[in-house]
Structures are given as structure tokens and as C-alpha cells.
Amino acid sequence: MKHRLLPVFVVIIAIFYSNALSAQCGDRYMMPVFSSVSTVANVQYGSNITAEGQNKILQFDFYEPQGDTLSARPLIILAHGGTFVAGDENSADIVFLCQEFAKRGYACASINYRLLSTTYALTAMLSGELTNVFFDEVVKAVTDMRAAIRYFRQDAANGNAYRIDPNQIFVGGASAGAITALHAAYLSSESDFDNYTLAGVVPMDYINSNGGFEGTSGNAGYSSAVSGIINLCGALGSVTFMQAGEVPVVSLHGDADSVVPYGTGSANAFGIPVIQVDGSEIIQQRANELNIPNDLLTFPGQDHMAHDSPANRPQSVAFITNFLYNLVDCSNLQVGITPTHNTAAQAAISLYPNPVGSNAEITLSFTGFTGQQLTVQLYNQLGQKIWQTNAPANSMITMPTAQLPAGMYEIIATDGTQMNTRKLMVAR
Numbered sequence: 001m002k003h004r005l006l007p008v009f010v011v012i013i014a015i016f017y018s019n020a021l022s023a024q025c026g027d028r029y030m031m032p033v034f035s036s037v038s039t040v041a042n043v044q045y046g047s048n049i050t051a052e053g054q055n056k057i058l059q060f061d062f063y064e065p066q067g068d069t070l071s072a073r074p075l076i077i078l079a080h081g082g083t084f085v086a087g088d089e090n091s092a093d094i095v096f097l098c099q100e101f102a103k104r105g106y107a108c109a110s111i112n113y114r115l116l117s118t119t120y121a122l123t124a125m126l127s128g129e130l131t132n133v134f135f136d137e138v139v140k141a142v143t144d145m146r147a148a149i150r151y152f153r154q155d156a157a158n159g160n161a162y163r164i165d166p167n168q169i170f171v172g173g174a175s176a177g178a179i180t181a182l183h184a185a186y187l188s189s190e191s192d193f194d195n196y197t198l199a200g201v202v203p204m205d206y207i208n209s210n211g212g213f214e215g216t217s218g219n220a221g222y223s224s225a226v227s228g229i230i231n232l233c234g235a236l237g238s239v240t241f242m243q244a245g246e247v248p249v250v251s252l253h254g255d256a257d258s259v260v261p262y263g264t265g266s267a268n269a270f271g272i273p274v275i276q277v278d279g280s281e282i283i284q285q286r287a288n289e290l291n292i293p294n295d296l297l298t299f300p301g302q303d304h305m306a307h308d309s310p311a312n313r314p315q316s317v318a319f320i321t322n323f324l325y326n327l328v329d330c331s332n333l334q335v336g337i338t339p340t341h342n343t344a345a346q347a348a349i350s351l352y353p354n355p356v357g358s359n360a361e362i363t364l365s366f367t368g369f370t371g372q373q374l375t376v377q378l379y380n381q382l383g384q385k386i387w388q389t390n391a392p393a394n395s396m397i398t399m400p401t402a403q404l405p406a407g408m409y410e411i412i413a414t415d416g417t418q419m420n421t422r423k424l425m426v427a428r
Contacts, residue, residue, distance in 0.1 A: 143215020178234020371415025
């Protein structure tokens with residue numbers, strides 16, 4: 001993990017805030033308290049014309065915890081990657097995430113959006129219009145995502161068939177989908193372009209030709225505001241689009257990404273530079289400057305879509321889950337929730353003391369794991385594993401901390417089928 005940390009007192013406050021929310025939310029939204037997920041496929045949320053003049057039916061697949069009775073769940077809307085020329089709502093990485101989030105109690109929608117055909121994109125490249133064409137395509141994708149957000153708010157106001165909380169809608173995606181989500185959250189007015197220049201592109205021409213910032217993909221009259229962003233190897237056209245007071249963002253990115261830059265650089269399509277963007281590292285710098293809550297998990301030396309590799313998936317899910325857990329409002333949780341697991345027996349990690357001062361070691365306690373043996377790992381701020389041990393399930397062990405530099409760490413424990421994670425703060 002790579003964090004550019006806020007002052008220590010802010011982090012300490014965040015930890016206490018997290019603990020308060022943990023007591024309020026319990027295991028829901030942190031642990032997979034449901035074992036099965038229900039899916040509704042191919043629901044239309046809008047339609048619009050592609051860059052090639054074809055009508056595109058916009059649709060989503062909806063995932064929810066099977067057997068859940070809660071009437072208002074936080075909603076996560078995710079968009080697939082594919083360089084804006086490929087992919088759909090069935091992309092395996094997005095399906096995996098929707099299922100993981102649904103098991104934890106969220107409602108989740110995997111959306112499609114308008115794309116360019118490969119032929120159209122290659123023709124634009126040969127004619128020297130690739131940057132303009134992709135700028136227009138990003139605007140189209142963003143307005144499609146905003147139509148999806150409005151669709152769920154419209155439904156919530158008219159019977160709420162999907163039982164979502166319209167005040168808790170998060171957006172995210174991978175690669176092109178993350179680019180879409182970031183702009184859907186942070187690009188909303190002409191003044192956002194005040195400090196933005198791109199050779200040969202007049203941004204408002206593309207905004208206006210696509211029906212303004214909200215677009216014309218459907219469900220007009222409802223808000224497209226969001227509560228937070230999941231940025232998986234995405235980027236912004238410029239971090240100057242971000243303003244103080246805007247929504248939190250959690251980012252995961254390989255720092256050797258050859259498609260969407262980790263820092264500032266060119267986003268590439270077909271191996272060709274397309275457009276200058278600011279990646280996750282620069283997004284975090286800007287968020288810290290503006291005091292926007294954020295976190296960044298960096299995969300050192302790893303390329304595009306590093307978060308989705310089999311080795312990184314458990315850490316990725318845990319990292320996103322922890323971040324969202326601190327944002328979710330659980331005040332509407334009711335006794336009627338019926339998870340398919342016994343929440344009293346959910347896998348959990350307790351640690352003391354936290355934060356750590358001059359202590360030479362801390363005590364870790366593990367409860368609720370169903371396996372016999374645990375693998376326990378500690379990751380530093382660069383995402384590097386710096387300590388590992390094995391321990392019996394449902395046991396208590398000590399972990400040395402005397403040599404740990406000040407900062408935030410991630411403890412992950414798994415028995416092969418269950419996993420939990422906790423943040424550890426070292427304040428010297």
C-alpha cells in the first residue's frame with residue numbers, strides 16, 4: 001500500500017470514527033455475511049446514440065444478497081474496462097467484485113455503456129483524430145453512468161424495487177470504467193476546465209454536443225450525485241477537476257501500468273498514446289491537498305489490472321471493503337436482516353494496542369474462523385509483505401512492532417475460505 005498520510009491526529013480521529021461505525025454496522029459491509037447472491041440480468045436503464053450513429057441499449061446486471069430483507073442497501077455501480085472499445089456488463093473482474101460486495105450486504109450493478117468499434121477507433125488513429133474521438137467517447141460513457149445513477153434514484157422514488165438507499169450510491173470501475181467513474185464524480189461544471197488544456201480539443205464542444213454534463217441517456221430529473229468512488233487503475237483528464245469538499249476515493253493501481261499511467265502520462269490504446277491523464281498517484285496527491293478522504297493501494301512493479309490478479313484479489317477486496325466500511329451509514333439497519341451466516345461466528349481480528357506507540361509488540365486475537373490454520377500477513381505502505389506467520393485458528397499471538405517505522409499497515413488473516421483484515425497504525 002502506498003499512502004500519503006494526513007497528519008497523525010487526523011488519522012487517529014479516523015480510526016476512532018471507524019471503530020464507532022464498526023459497532024454500528026457489525027459484520028455487515030465488512031464480512032461476507034451472506035453465502036449466496038441473487039442476480040437479475042439485462043435490465044435496461046437507458047439508451048443513446050453511439051459515435052457511429054447506432055442506437056445503444058444501455059443495461060445492467062443487478063446483484064444482491066440472497067435472502068436479505070433490508071429495505072435500503074448502499075448501492076455500488078461498477079463499469080467494465082476495455083479501452084472504450086470492448087467489454088460489457090459480464091466482464092469477469094466486475095462480476096467477481098459485485099458478487100463479493102453482495103455477499104457483504106451491498107446491492108451492486110454492473111453496467112454497460114456506449115463504446116467505439118475497433119474499426120472506428122483505428123480509422124480515427126489513421127486520420128489523426130484519435131484524441132478527439134476518445135475525449136468524446138469518455139463524455140458519452142460518463143453521461144451513460146450518470147443515467148444509471150439516476151435510474152436507481154428514480155426507481156427508489158417509485159416503489160424502490162431494488163431496495164437501495166438513494167443517499168448511498170458509490171460508483172467505480174476498472175481501467176476505462178474507472179476513468180468513467182472518476183469523471184462522473186468529479187467533472188460537473190464548465191469551471192472545472194478553467195485550468196485544463198488539451199491540444200486540439202475544446203472540451204465544452206463535446207460536453208454540449210452530448211447533451212451537457214448530465215447527457216441524454218435517460219431518467220432526467222433525478223440527481224447523479226455519488227457518495228464515493230472505487231478507482232481501479234483509472235485516471236482523470238486532470239486532477240484540477242477535483243475540488244475541496246468532493247467525495248472520497250479509494251484507488252488501486254500498479255506503478256508499472258503500461259496502459260493507464262500511475263502518475264502523469266499518456267493513456268494508451270492499441271499501444272498508441274491517446275491522451276494525457278493523471279493517474280492514481282496524482283489523484284491521491286490532489287485529494288490530500290484538498291483534504292478529500294482517500295486511500296491508495298499500490299502494487300509495486302506491476303502492470304495494468306494488477307488488482308485483479310489471483311494473487312492480489314484477496315488484498316484488493318479487503319482494501320476496498322475497509323475503505324467503504326468507514327463511509328457507509330448503518331443507521332437504517334434493522335433487526336429483520338437475515339444473513340445466511342451466523343454473524344456472531346464471523347471471522348474477526350482484534351488487536352491491542354492500536355495505535356502503537358513505543359510498544360515492542362502487539363497482541364492479535366482471532367475469532368470465528370472455521371478452518372484449522374491461519375496465515376497471518378502484515379503489509380506496509382508500499383504494498384510489500386513485511387511479516388508472515390502461521391497460527392491456529394481462534395487463537396491469540398503476539399507480533400513484533402519495535403522495528404516498524406511510523407505509518408499505516410494492513411494485517412490480513414485467512415484460513416483459505418475466510419479472510420479478515422485490520423488496519424494498524426504505528427505512531428512514534
